[in-house]
Amino acid sequence: MKIERLGQDKIRIFLTFDDLLERGIQKDDMWREIPKVHELFSEMMDQAYSELGFDANGPLAVEVIAMPAQGMVVIVTRGKVNVSSNGRMDEDEADEEMYEMEVTLESSDTIMYSFRDFEDVISAAKQLKASGLTEEGKLYSYHGRWIIAFDTASTDAGVQNAMIAVLAEYGDATSVTSAVLDEYGKVIMPADAVRELCLHFS
Template sequence: MKIERLSQDKIRIFLTFDDLLERGIQKDDMWREIPKVHELFSEMMDQAYSELGFDASGPLAVEVFALPAQGMVVIVTRGKAESQHNEHTDPDEDSDEDVYEMEVTLEQSDVLMYAFRDFEDVISVSNHLFSAGLSEDGRLYNYKGNWILAFDPAGTEPAKTHAVIALLAEYGDATSVTKAVLEEYGKVIISAGAVREICTHFKP
């Protein structure tokens, strides 16, 4: 579980599928109201507080993005807390329970995102993808000192998608960054046909 602060009132949490399995949670469970998911959320908020000092009291907007073959990204935005906390203290209420006011948005993202520290690795993987006939497409971003290749595998046969993932994983690392974050905080280097463009201008 990795936690990163995006702004004073917003954090991003990356959960691998191993993180979920360790807690007995399946990917599809994140779409359901079950105690295990609430426990996971409480654990995430405790870790966010201890690591970043992020106080999760008050209303929270929670966005959950499922990423293919990588894990899940949870973006938590803290709203303005109401100044009526005393009215909510009920002596009969179970004080051991952490109660969060959450507005949850769930999205399934099929975008493949891989980060590379060196541009040489981007050149190498692009040439492999191109020569193997796996892809000519993709978008290239620069974000926090890393190069990020993003692919939309919609309509691609699963075997081909797995082959693309295998090559990307050989040279880079699956990243928890979402397309929305990249477009807001990163820099678009090549907006379409990145693999073809890179292979045209660079040789490994």
Template sequence: MKIERLSQDKIRIFLTFDDLLERGIHKDDMWREPPKLHELFLEMMEQAYTELGFDASGPLAVEVLAMPAQGMVIIITRGKVNEQRGAAEEEDELEDDIYDMEVTMEQTDVVMYAFRDFEDVIAAAAQLQSSGLSEGGVLYAYKGKYILAIDPAELEQNRFHAVIALLAEYGEATSVTFAVLEEYGKTIMPENAIREICSHFLS
């Protein structure tokens, strides 16, 4: 579980599928196990407080983005507490130990892996091409890393997991969302990145 502060009132939590499995939550059952998810949320809030001093009191907006290969990105934004509430009302809320949350959920199918070094991007592209995937892929630069994004429509269903395994060998799952990449990332190769990398950097 990785936690980072985005602003004074906003944090981002990245959970891999391994993180979820360690806590007894299978990715297909993510939204069918309320007690386990409640425990997971409490654990996340404790860790956010310990690591970042993020106090999750008051109303919270929780955005959950499920990604097919990487896991889950959870963005938590703390709202402004209404200062006109009475002390008795605040005590009641503390006793309940229930967070006032507004949850929105999204799912993206785009597979994204980050690479620290361009040599790793070349090595991954070479392996992908030799395994039969020579078309597709968009390459971005974002915060000192290279990120390869692949639309699953470009992958045959039976080769999906093999491609993920290859990408994981050279890169790492990233918590950056595709929307953030599109807006803030620098597009290096807008299409057929795998073929372009291989043709330019492999003799």
């Protein structure tokens, strides 16, 4: 489990599938109201408090994004607690506010891997093309790393798993979402990155 602060009232938690399995949670369980998921959320909030001083009191917006290769990205945004004119919360309001949570669940079809070295990106691209898995992809530069993203909405599960196996050999699954990359990353190759890499770095 990896936690990072995105802003004063916002954190991102990255859970790998191994993190979920260790706790006896299947990917599909995240969509159900079960005690294990509540325990996991409590554990995440405890860790966020101890590592970042992020206090989860008050209304929370929780966005859970399931990604095919990476695991789960959980974005928690803390809302503002209403304070009465005397500077304190009303008793009734305090009880209500503490546990008010709005959860959004999404599933992403994007496979994203991060690479430290450009040579590793080239090697992964060559193997993906040689295996006949894909010639597509979008290549970004983000915080000193190379990130390649594939939209696999129309790709069959077997091909997805084979792509993940190749990418995992050279890089690491990343918790960065497409929205963050589009806003803060630099697009190096907007389309057909595998084909372009193989063409220019043969």
